[in-house]
Amino acid sequence: MGGSYSTDVGYKILMIGPAGSGKNFLLQALTVGADNAVNETHTPGFETANLNSRRTKILYIIYNLSGEPAYRKLYKYFYPGTEGIIFMVNCADPNNIREASVDLDMILDARELRGLPILVIANKVDHHGAMDMEQLKTHLRLEAKLARRFWWICQLRNRYQFDVDIIMDTLDNFVQPRH
Template sequence: MGNHLTEMAPTASFLPHFQALHVVVVGLDSAGKTSLLYRLKFKEFVQSVPTKGFNTEKIRVPLGGSRGITFQVWDVGGQEKLRPLWRSYTRRTDGLVFVVDAAEAERLEEAKVELHRISRASDNQGVPVLVLANKQDQPGALSAAEVEKRLAVRELGAATLTHVQGCSAVDGLGLQPGLERLYEMILKRKKASRAGKKRR
């Protein structure tokens, strides 16, 4: 899905500036996925309504100096009845962003089940996962380390690169470093994949 350019990526460590990386944002309903998407797109907080299907936006993220990377971001609704559809969006994706509401500890067990289900789906094995522990601006929000523990992120398997980042859609805190880490993980996976093909 919009990902055929990946096959043509040069062997150099940088990606051509015209190529957008395909990233899918999933997570339970009300975790703040759409608000995070529009915070990245418009650099301001946008109050959003529950997503019934999906939203998609091209997001340009500066990476130091004049360099930048473009992400084609798909934000998919998180209501229970929509979750079986996640897999059709995540097929052949470059990276997964899983958003959790860090201020709603009682739903983390449900989030854990969904995170493990989507990242272990056959099409997604080895796809880098960025977990965003959103709503850090709210009192009582759990830290990134606590969220990582409760979601059992380390149990996703050695082949899956992961990073947990505290963030806030309200003030944008943590989003830039989170996306930078996601980009690094995607590059690392692409390099490893190319090296594996050469050895065959």
């Protein structure tokens, strides 16, 4: 195949973040558009979704892992075969940001996830009092913690399809072609 993407086998992407970080909304927005996505309750355990990129035709198999503390110890069972991570943070909630810092350290300590690309999503940056992307990068020390891997940060504003499209384009660019 010489550098072309295979659409036969999907790229396994883990979506991780504290409860209330917006993982369900993002997953829906990526599949049906920001205007058609609905805010849901927390994911019990995990859910999977197949997502086909309209631009590259890459198939992603997204594993949306519950951010509830009781489920975090189960994350390790989803690590094998993972090719990238979407890491969600609710920038309008100080408790969510604190939990995200703990989750990020857990991800970075996982041997099976070493070196994998991470797409950080700064969600709800448009809410009053929320951290912006630069503040989040500083608060979570992303540049220092992620210095040895490919990573990117994108914002996600409420019902803003442009942000969803940027996230999809970034996801397309951060997976590595299979040879």
